[in-house]
Amino acid sequence: MTYGHVDKETGEYVIERPDTPTPWINYLGEGVYGGIVSNTGGGYSFYKDPKNRRVTRYRYNAVPDDQPGRYVYLQDRSSGEYWSPTWQPVKEDVDDYECRHGPGYTTIESKYDGIAAEMTYFVPLGEDCELWVLDVENVGEGTRQLGAFSYVEFSFPDALADQTNLDWTGQIMRARVDEESGVIEAYSSAEEISYTHATSAEVVGFDTQRREFVGQYGSLEEPAVLEAGAARNSQATHDNVIGSFEHDLELEPGESERIVFMTAPERDDDRIAKYDDPSVIESEFEALQAEWDDYLSTLQVETPDAEMNTMLNVWNPIQCRSTLYWSRTASRYQAGLGRGMGTRDSSQDTLSIVHAVPDQVRETLEMLWKLQFPDGHAWHQVYPLSGEGDAGLATEDPSKPQWFSDDHLFLVLGTVQYLKETGDYDFLEADIPFEDGSTGTVREHIERAIEFTDEHRGTHGLPRMGYADWNDSLNPDDGSGEAASVMVAMMYCRVLKEVADLYEFLGEDDRAAELRTQRAEESERIDDHAWDGEWYTRAYDDDGRVIGSASEDYQQISLNTQTWAALGGLDDERAERAMESAHERLNTEYGFALLDPPWEGEGTIDRIGGTTTYPPGAKENGGIFCHAHTWSVVAAGLLGDGERAHQYYRQLLPLAHDDVADLRRVEPYVYCQNVLGPAHEEFGVAKNSWLTGTASWAYVGATQYLLGVRPTFDGLVIDPTIPAEWDGFEMEREFRGATYEIAVENPDGVESGVASVEVDGEKVDGDVVPAFEDGGSHEVRVVMG
Numbered sequence: 001m002t003y004g005h006v007d008k009e010t011g012e013y014v015i016e017r018p019d020t021p022t023p024w025i026n027y028l029g030e031g032v033y034g035g036i037v038s039n040t041g042g043g044y045s046f047y048k049d050p051k052n053r054r055v056t057r058y059r060y061n062a063v064p065d066d067q068p069g070r071y072v073y074l075q076d077r078s079s080g081e082y083w084s085p086t087w088q089p090v091k092e093d094v095d096d097y098e099c100r101h102g103p104g105y106t107t108i109e110s111k112y113d114g115i116a117a118e119m120t121y122f123v124p125l126g127e128d129c130e131l132w133v134l135d136v137e138n139v140g141e142g143t144r145q146l147g148a149f150s151y152v153e154f155s156f157p158d159a160l161a162d163q164t165n166l167d168w169t170g171q172i173m174r175a176r177v178d179e180e181s182g183v184i185e186a187y188s189s190a191e192e193i194s195y196t197h198a199t200s201a202e203v204v205g206f207d208t209q210r211r212e213f214v215g216q217y218g219s220l221e222e223p224a225v226l227e228a229g230a231a232r233n234s235q236a237t238h239d240n241v242i243g244s245f246e247h248d249l250e251l252e253p254g255e256s257e258r259i260v261f262m263t264a265p266e267r268d269d270d271r272i273a274k275y276d277d278p279s280v281i282e283s284e285f286e287a288l289q290a291e292w293d294d295y296l297s298t299l300q301v302e303t304p305d306a307e308m309n310t311m312l313n314v315w316n317p318i319q320c321r322s323t324l325y326w327s328r329t330a331s332r333y334q335a336g337l338g339r340g341m342g343t344r345d346s347s348q349d350t351l352s353i354v355h356a357v358p359d360q361v362r363e364t365l366e367m368l369w370k371l372q373f374p375d376g377h378a379w380h381q382v383y384p385l386s387g388e389g390d391a392g393l394a395t396e397d398p399s400k401p402q403w404f405s406d407d408h409l410f411l412v413l414g415t416v417q418y419l420k421e422t423g424d425y426d427f428l429e430a431d432i433p434f435e436d437g438s439t440g441t442v443r444e445h446i447e448r449a450i451e452f453t454d455e456h457r458g459t460h461g462l463p464r465m466g467y468a469d470w471n472d473s474l475n476p477d478d479g480s481g482e483a484a485s486v487m488v489a490m491m492y493c494r495v496l497k498e499v500a501d502l503y504e505f506l507g508e509d510d511r512a513a514e515l516r517t518q519r520a521e522e523s524e525r526i527d528d529h530a531w532d533g534e535w536y537t538r539a540y541d542d543d544g545r546v547i548g549s550a551s552e553d554y555q556q557i558s559l560n561t562q563t564w565a566a567l568g569g570l571d572d573e574r575a576e577r578a579m580e581s582a583h584e585r586l587n588t589e590y591g592f593a594l595l596d597p598p599w600e601g602e603g604t605i606d607r608i609g610g611t612t613t614y615p616p617g618a619k620e621n622g623g624i625f626c627h628a629h630t631w632s633v634v635a636a637g638l639l640g641d642g643e644r645a646h647q648y649y650r651q652l653l654p655l656a657h658d659d660v661a662d663l664r665r666v667e668p669y670v671y672c673q674n675v676l677g678p679a680h681e682e683f684g685v686a687k688n689s690w691l692t693g694t695a696s697w698a699y700v701g702a703t704q705y706l707l708g709v710r711p712t713f714d715g716l717v718i719d720p721t722i723p724a725e726w727d728g729f730e731m732e733r734e735f736r737g738a739t740y741e742i743a744v745e746n747p748d749g750v751e752s753g754v755a756s757v758e759v760d761g762e763k764v765d766g767d768v769v770p771a772f773e774d775g776g777s778h779e780v781r782v783v784m785g
């Protein structure tokens with residue numbers, strides 16, 4: 001069954017029925033105040049930090065699912081019948097239900113018994129508050145008397161305490177209606193908070209105590225206040241605090257009324273007064289849309305693949321923004337209680353978005369570089385509110401190394417990408433503290449990162465594993481000094497090449513040459529020790545025993561070292577063979593399994609670690625790990641295989657899965673982190689949507705390696721790898737303040753290769769279009785062949 005479609009005009013994803021296989025959500029806000037909202041109004045809000053500044057409450061893993069949310073109940077005053085225009089929580093059989101998720105907003109509308117109602121949720125630009133705009137229209141006959149009741153359930157700011165220390169939080173959270181302004185204010189005697197809920201309409205009743213609104217044994221589906229048809233005017237002196245206003249609506253046939261509800265993490269009377277006037281809503285909403293249009297317009301494509309176009313023009317960049325804002329903290333799968341931002345994760349998140357928000361990326365990189373120790377490795381995790389870091393996952397097992405072998409390398413890759421995109425080479429000389437307070441320039445930070453990997457080596461001289469590399473659950477390093485990562489060796493090759501290219505561009509040929517020598521040595525070590533015959537091995541354990549070899553029973557082949565062979569620029573023939581082996585052994589209709597065969601048996605296998613806690617086919621144990629899959633698009637692009645690049649791209653493409661939504665369950669407009677793999681009983685079920693590095697790399701893979709337009713130190717390389725049957729494509733892209741209108745033609749039906757490039761009518765040698773940095777617009781015509 002399909003549950004929705006893309007609106008071709010607006011790019012919105014339109015959900016046509018409320019009972020989606022899982023709640024299909026959207027993000028509100030621009031990284032400061034915001035939250036998640038589902039297609040039935042479920043979700044919650046937070047301010048700056050989902051863990052320490054939680055504003056409204058959400059019950060994860062609860063029955064019923066996806067509650068509470070931002071609700072309104074409508075009631076027919078004469079019959080007493082009531083319903084929710086967003087379907088939840090009453091779940092009455094509404095007609096003409098439709099939910100539209102768009103950039104920064106969600107609209108849910110439905111009809112019931114002659115009343116059409118529409119709720120639009122959004123966070124106005126630059127404001128720390130959310131608006132729920134309710135439009136109610138009498139589309140039936142006869143005058144209607146209606147009641148409208150809002151409902152928001154406040155959380156204690158410390159979201160963990162809100163769930164674990166109910167006596168404390170339940171004593172000190174209180175709520176009241178401020179008599180003068182009529183605003184509901186949730187406050188506490190211990191912390192300085194004043195969460196507010198306000199309304200633009202005349203109030204006939206209110207509630208602030210959940211027990212009174214819902215009834216001790218009532219439910220959000222059948223709350224006591226709606227059963228009675230009147231608010232109880234409760235003032236919450238303790239327990240669970242809510243905000244609810246009751247309104248009267250009298251509507252003649254054809255008449256409609258708008259009520260604007262506002263929820264905010266801080267009381268601000270001017271703001272409340274502003275939204276008292278519903279007519280400001282249109283301009284606020286337009287301003288928000290204009291800001292998103294600006295963001296999205298920085299790169300737009302027109303290819304023969306319509307679903308790819310919608311993903312690249314709308315949904316993929318929306319998701320990339322959410323991952324940059326919220327890293328892996330708050331989604332339907334991450335309860336916003338634990339993890340801060342990952343050094344590795346956020347470094348990768350910057351890759352897809354740097355052309356659109358370079359300043360924000362620079363800030364992110366500065367924050368992350370501060371987590372680097374003088375020896376070159378970096379904290380694994382950072383808490384953006386305090387700027388403090390820690391070893392993240394590694395702290396769960398203090399007997400293992402408390403560092404990861406890849407964090408600092410991803411930081412270098414993110415930084416070089418920033419330089420290529422912006423040309424801001426002064427950044428290299430910016431002073432940034434190390435973790436111990438000493439200071440170094442960005443260039444020094446990069447050098448220390450390189451040094452750390454160079455100085456920490458295991459079996460065969462390959463980089464030592466540390467707690468893990470990109471794969472958090474590959475933990476063979478118990479301290480003997482043998483455990484090593486082939487993937488990191490390949491990443492290191494890429495880092496060395498990128499930094500050598502940078503130095504060469506800056507005219508520092510000696511250092512560039514040294515790094516190239518180092519790179520050649522690393523690549524030789526990989527070829528001498530990690531080539532398994534048909535593919536590359538994955539790692540070595542603490543006894544120096546191989547992981548990821550045909551000679552073993554489990555995990556004979558791993559995806560990451562086959563893709564990264566191409567990303568690391570290793571021997572072409574082997575890289576091709578490696579990808580061919582991955583294709584044969586690991587590829588499925590929903591993407592590449594991470595390894596094969598998966599580990600089986602009882603308990604954790606110590607020499608491997610976390611991977612072996614998963615059943616076969618789940619997550620890192622042979623699941624389709626979507627983030628890792630995206631590197632197959634990059635690899636196919638680098639190897640010039642356009643058919644495969646596009647095939648792999650589509651295997652993961654959310655919009656290509658509308659018709660298998662019942663199997664996949666997750667939203668078909670954003671990427672998810674993992675799909676149960678072929679060895680699992682429920683192969684194809686997808687999980688953990690929204691906050692995943694898949695978003696960034698899927699975008700980079702498609703725009704830079706499939707469509708092949710990627711920034712370099714002095715221009716834009718245009719080197720597409722596309723299916724032979726494509727006759728071309730177009731891309732409009734911002735680059736260093738100028739707009740490039742790129743038209744690629746493929747008259748001979750090739751998959752890769754560029755025959756000629758013209759810029760503004762003039763022929764250019766090679767495939768690099770210059771960085772004009774002139775604020776102008778430039779026409780680029782590329783003929784493949």
Ligand code: GLC
Pocket residue numbers: 328342344345470471472473620627673692693
């Ligand atoms: C999760 C983590 C990411 C890690 C991946 C593979 O997505 O957020 O940092 O690389 O799992 O283990």
